[in-house]
Amino acid sequence: MLETRIQTGLDAVEAAMQNSINSDVETLQDASLHIIKSGGKRIRPRISLLAFVLAGGDDMADVATAAAAVELVHTATLVHDDINDHSAMRRGQVAVHARWGRTFALLTGDYMFAKVYAMMAPLGTEANKVMADAAVTLVEGETIQAKAAKAGVMDRETYKLVIERKTASLFIASAELGAILAGADEKTRACLREYGRYVGLTYQIVDDILDLVGDPETMGKPAGLDLAQNRGVAMTAVNGNGNSAVLEAEAEEDDPVARMMQQLRDSGAVDVARIEADNMAQKAREALYQLPRSEARDELESIIDLIRDRES
Amino acid sequence: MLETRIQTGLDAVEAAMQNSINSDVETLQDASLHIIKSGGKRIRPRISLLAFVLAGGDDMADVATAAAAVELVHTATLVHDDINDHSAMRRGQVAVHARWGRTFALLTGDYMFAKVYAMMAPLGTEANKVMADAAVTLVEGETIQAKAAKAGVMDRETYKLVIERKTASLFIASAELGAILAGADEKTRACLREYGRYVGLTYQIVDDILDLVGDPETMGKPAGLDLAQNRGVAMTAVNGNGNSAVLEAEAEEDDPVARMMQQLRDSGAVDVARIEADNMAQKAREALYQLPRSEARDELESIIDLIRDRES
Numbered sequence: 001m002l003e004t005r006i007q008t009g010l011d012a013v014e015a016a017m018q019n020s021i022n023s024d025v026e027t028l029q030d031a032s033l034h035i036i037k038s039g040g041k042r043i044r045p046r047i048s049l050l051a052f053v054l055a056g057g058d059d060m061a062d063v064a065t066a067a068a069a070v071e072l073v074h075t076a077t078l079v080h081d082d083i084n085d086h087s088a089m090r091r092g093q094v095a096v097h098a099r100w101g102r103t104f105a106l107l108t109g110d111y112m113f114a115k116v117y118a119m120m121a122p123l124g125t126e127a128n129k130v131m132a133d134a135a136v137t138l139v140e141g142e143t144i145q146a147k148a149a150k151a152g153v154m155d156r157e158t159y160k161l162v163i164e165r166k167t168a169s170l171f172i173a174s175a176e177l178g179a180i181l182a183g184a185d186e187k188t189r190a191c192l193r194e195y196g197r198y199v200g201l202t203y204q205i206v207d208d209i210l211d212l213v214g215d216p217e218t219m220g221k222p223a224g225l226d227l228a229q230n231r232g233v234a235m236t237a238v239n240g241n242g243n244s245a246v247l248e249a250e251a252e253e254d255d256p257v258a259r260m261m262q263q264l265r266d267s268g269a270v271d272v273a274r275i276e277a278d279n280m281a282q283k284a285r286e287a288l289y290q291l292p293r294s295e296a297r298d299e300l301e302s303i304i305d306l307i308r309d310r311e312s
Numbered sequence: 313m314l315e316t317r318i319q320t321g322l323d324a325v326e327a328a329m330q331n332s333i334n335s336d337v338e339t340l341q342d343a344s345l346h347i348i349k350s351g352g353k354r355i356r357p358r359i360s361l362l363a364f365v366l367a368g369g370d371d372m373a374d375v376a377t378a379a380a381a382v383e384l385v386h387t388a389t390l391v392h393d394d395i396n397d398h399s400a401m402r403r404g405q406v407a408v409h410a411r412w413g414r415t416f417a418l419l420t421g422d423y424m425f426a427k428v429y430a431m432m433a434p435l436g437t438e439a440n441k442v443m444a445d446a447a448v449t450l451v452e453g454e455t456i457q458a459k460a461a462k463a464g465v466m467d468r469e470t471y472k473l474v475i476e477r478k479t480a481s482l483f484i485a486s487a488e489l490g491a492i493l494a495g496a497d498e499k500t501r502a503c504l505r506e507y508g509r510y511v512g513l514t515y516q517i518v519d520d521i522l523d524l525v526g527d528p529e530t531m532g533k534p535a536g537l538d539l540a541q542n543r544g545v546a547m548t549a550v551n552g553n554g555n556s557a558v559l560e561a562e563a564e565e566d567d568p569v570a571r572m573m574q575q576l577r578d579s580g581a582v583d584v585a586r587i588e589a590d591n592m593a594q595k596a597r598e599a600l601y602q603l604p605r606s607e608a609r610d611e612l613e614s615i616i617d618l619i620r621d622r623e624s
Contacts, residue, residue, distance in 0.1 A: 118444035
């Protein structure tokens with residue numbers, strides 16, 4: 001029953017995403033479709049839909065647009081990120097900038113974000129405030145990360161700030177938008193926010209672990225990519241010894257990234273990061289346990305494990 | 313009296329712009345402030361304020377945020393444009409990407425646009441729809457222009473499409489937002505939209521003329537810049553012979569841009585473009601004449617001349 005409703009919602013999300021980027025300017029439509037259709041796990045919209053049901057929402061059409069908008073923000077971010085990181089691949093496909101060039105990739109990201117704004121506009125002040133604040137926070141997180149990468153230093157504090165703003169922000173919005181559109185009470189909304197936050201933190205730490213130990217084939221991108229960019233140095237950061245510049249200095253031999261990866265694996269940093277991910281997952285669970293048990297709550301709980309145990 | 317109210321409004325606009333980009337992420341705040349404070353004529357917010365007064369608006373605080381948001385959209389666009397065009401200078405200052413690098417310039421543009429969204433969110437569905445649609449159209453216009461530039465062909469039809477979407481869209485929103493926030497009736501709103509549209513078209517044609525014949529010192533950027541980028545070839549386009557690729561082929565000597573500029577000046581294209589700008593200015597005037605005369609209407613009319621006769 002719930003499964004059917006969520007599937008109906010997810011179908012509506014896909015339709016909303018694809019309709020939204022409809023344009024007579026072919027490049028924008030083609031490039032947007034390329035990244036939208038390249039897959040992605042749709043975890044954020046799934047959370048919006050489940051939060052909506054948990055909070056008593058009825059018609060899935062009422063939440064599908066917002067859920068699609070959340071996924072589009074995420075997708076727009078990927079397009080701009082890949083420009084900045086010179087990543088040629090994304091989700092096993094060629095990145096937008098690698099296929100259409102930087103100029104059109106920049107414009108495609110702008111376009112998708114403008115479309116998010118247009119989709120959200122009719123959904124009321126509260127929903128728009130939540131989405132806008134998430135977008136602002138997300139860009140701040142990206143910027144802090146880029147600064148740390150440029151300086152070659154990612155300490156534990158900075159790492160926490162980055163994942164909080166860059167990743168948790170949009171997961172919070174995913175859950176909160178579901179709550180708002182279902183007309184949730186204050187407590188439900190607050191608990192879902194907290195759930196979103198900790199699920200987001202879990203997600204990012206696992207992402208950074210996978211960059212180091214994941215199978216490139218399963219992930220659709222090379223391993224060590226984030227590390228090479230001096231970005232997702234979760235291991236060093238979580239581990240507390242924090243200064244990736246040191247590692248960088250040591251690694252000026254052939255294939256320095258592979259060597260750094262080996263060093264990090266050997267140091268036990270991955271195990272420490274896994275413990276941190278488990279802690280965040282536990283906090284996400286506790287946020288849910290403040291709410292009455294329901295089928296939707298169980299489903300949100302299973303998403304936590306899905307995120308923690310994923311291999312791509 | 314009107315002058316005082318508009319000045320109050322413009323002061324509020326500056327304050328709103330500067331407050332909006334307040335962030336603990338220094339790079340975003342510094343880079344945003346750099347471009348905001350580098351000047352700009354604030355024509356769009358001035359139009360919003362005057363449209364608001366014309367339509368019977370009372371407290372200038374009710375329109376200042378939207379007027380500031382319009383100018384921020386414009387400013388964010390400049391930051392991203394300069395990345396794509398490799399323009400080192402903007403408003404007589406070093407461009408954001410030239411000073412902070414491409415990564416941070418891209419993020420600064422994203423940040424300013426996210427802030428626009430956050431500022432607008434509390435202003436109601438209608439205002440947000442207008443702003444969102446303008447943003448979408450603007451990006452489409454930029455994309456059509458970039459495609460034409462890449463192909464080396466800018467015909468008259470494409471040129472009209474580009475200036476309509478890239479420039480007129482935001483001028484329309486400027487005027488319409490003033491009308492909406494004053495609670496204007498349908499007719500006033502439609503006339504102000506039309507005024508915005510034709511003022512925007514006038515603005516862009518004059519801009520493209522100035523690129524060719526303007527004084528680089530007055531303009532704060534080199535002459536022929538748009539021409540060199542194969543962008544603002546208003547002269548060829550308006551003139552109807554349209555194919556800048558031909559000019560490009562002829563111009564493969566030393567200082568090809570200077571030679572193309574000379575060719576265009578000699579061809580009488582500038583005179584044709586001036587006539588087209590006059591036509592657009594006249595249509596803007598006619599849109600205003602459908603509304604009862606008032607001090608605000610006179611002021612909006614004088615803006616048309618200001619735009620047409622400007623030298624930078």
